[in-house]
Amino acid sequence: MSGVPALYSCAITHVRTAPWRYTLRHRTYMWLVDVDRLPELPRPLRPLARFDARDHFTGDGPSIRAALDAFLAGRGIRLDGGRVVMLTHARVLGHVFNPLTLYWCHDRDGTPRCVVAEVHNTYGGRHCYLLHPDRSGTARSDKAFHVSPFFPVDGHYRMRLPLPERRLDLSVHLERDGGRPFTATVRGARRPVTARAVLRLALRHPWSTLAVSAAIRLHGVRLYLRGLPVHPRTDPHETPENAA
Template structure:
């Protein structure tokens, strides 16, 4: 049944994206006539680079693909991107209170007490495929600001389940909390780190498995693109989510072809996998407690004292 759902979803996405792609050029031509200035887009910095995956065991499999990301100043954005945290929500989770910040692309200096940025692949022509989004939350030490905490949003395919958690950008170890691939079990930990975004941006995630060792690594390396050279951000991200989805499905097929063992979703075999991930993460003792005990938005639901902040989103229809 899930295969039928997947095929219907692919067909629906294809025709929706085709129709919206045909409407995209005239729509944005009209938009430029009505709004010749792009000043309101100055809260977005653009990155272009490569995602690289390598699986070492039980078989070797590696691939890379080009990717484009938006680095969004959430404090200056008119509103947070749909289905993401606002700047205030991210700061509340990460417990940060940033200083004046000079945005590197546009050299804009802001006298704000808070600074929070979102790295994400925006929705394009009616479709979103975003395996990883990161919030960069800054804080003040003396007269200088520094990147204090990050929040990761990891979304799996095709279920669109999501887990969000806080981590130390310098390097952190997180108990695996989400079934991200039907060719990986739930054992092991994620080693995750990122640099402070500037001209270059690097994100690295590796999997430390109790039996397979360090058997998987994923890396994003990107450079900032001058937005002044682009006439339209929508065209910059045209079909970007679709390309990511194609790579995910194609290499899943190749892993199946290489006879990598298929792992059923733990919601069928181990419904308590989320609670078990919390327990395993507490044992790592790599991160102090963050956030408060009460939260009107439910972001701290299920968190116990002394644990890392986690939040899960269940699968959407028709996978729920």
Template sequence: MGKDHQLRSGIFQGWVRHRRFTPVDHRFTYSMFMPHIYLNELDQLDKQVKGFGLSLFNFARFRRDDYVKGDPDLAQAVKDKVYALTGKMIDGNVTMLCHLRYCGLYFSPLNLYYLHDNEGQWQYMLAEVSNTPWNERHYYAIPAPQYWQGREYSHDKAFHVSPFNPIHQQYHWRVTEPDSNLLVNLAVSRYKDCISPSEYSDDLKNSHQKVFDATMQMRKQNFTSAILIKQLLLTPIMTIKVVIGIYWQALKLFIKGVPIYDHPNNTPYEKVNKHKIKRGNDNA
């Protein structure tokens, strides 16, 4: 059945690593897999891949309401979101690197949507960022690397993700388009005038010195029943692994005495509450 149609979608398997450089050194690496889905192949994946589907009775389920709100067609909703953020409408294919709903459970700290023009040229990446326990969601539109001025794309942080990171930071992205391999690196820098004396060190000499980074490096596998089942056997419920990992590392940071920063309550966000969504200041 899986031979009926050659799919471009894949399952990326690899690792994610977090490194914190100040005020204490803290780092960890986890193995992880994430489906990379051409949204125009969803129906075909539903037919060909056992264990994956759009309906309730699938171990790995794509549920439309878990992702960007708006148009019932997720690809169109992603294009509309990028248009709202940038004023540019991208007309080609949309792919997504995401977590699915496993055994009915879903949480994804980061989903990435790749938008292409009608010639297949990658134009934008939409980063869908979610936090816990606040259950909020925020979006960043990142132009494809050919439009960058240098080796990375930088912008101010606008969304509270971790209580161990303040809001006054900058993000620096380095990304590749999903192909046979995938790389996503997000470095976080903090303005020097926002660093307390107790945190200052020789490593923070510059006004925008890196204090944290997250890297995801993965290799593509075919999106087949056998490979999906293999990944599910290795990690039956990825959602639980992700959430437990977040809180376990948070406990370690708390024990190490890393300062805690309150939620600023001043950023645009989407409030996610089961099947409903409450909009914050702007949603953009």
């Protein structure tokens, strides 16, 4: 695809419908990059966008690409150098929190092969879902990772993850017996990567990923004070978890 790297000024919305309706909205920005050609900003702006291997997968890979290839190889998939496009938050001023990072993976001839959805929770854990979307970009996967303290680890996700072009339009639905209690959407518009655009977005959304993490925790406290029951974690979170 053309237009990579790119910036997306976007709105993230979480809608909870059970046992009552509750909505969280947050504006931020995300990067769409080729994992083999990560952007490098002018030196004064580099603290505003770093892409570190420690922030993805097991955290100890020599590069994001190497860590992704190792994850896929463990599931019998080889891309043989095919292109991988990643949507993510960059590390800003030393901090990053990525609720969802997506990797669109292609064979050497450019044929779409799979999508990897890497989920981070606020406890410090990570988990990757290997997905095979249909032509509309929709995929389904059983839930296998503790994210919200207000939902147990059951049900499944239905995700619509088309590769972003001019517009970013993603959705993730949690479906459980009896309904769809949670939906997250990410929508935004593409902007070219320029020093001015990066600086403008960083000033408009200072400490952007820290703000996302803080907002999630704040809304969690509000839900808890309203009496929403908490489901204890059953999985460790000190070490990244990458089982499919």
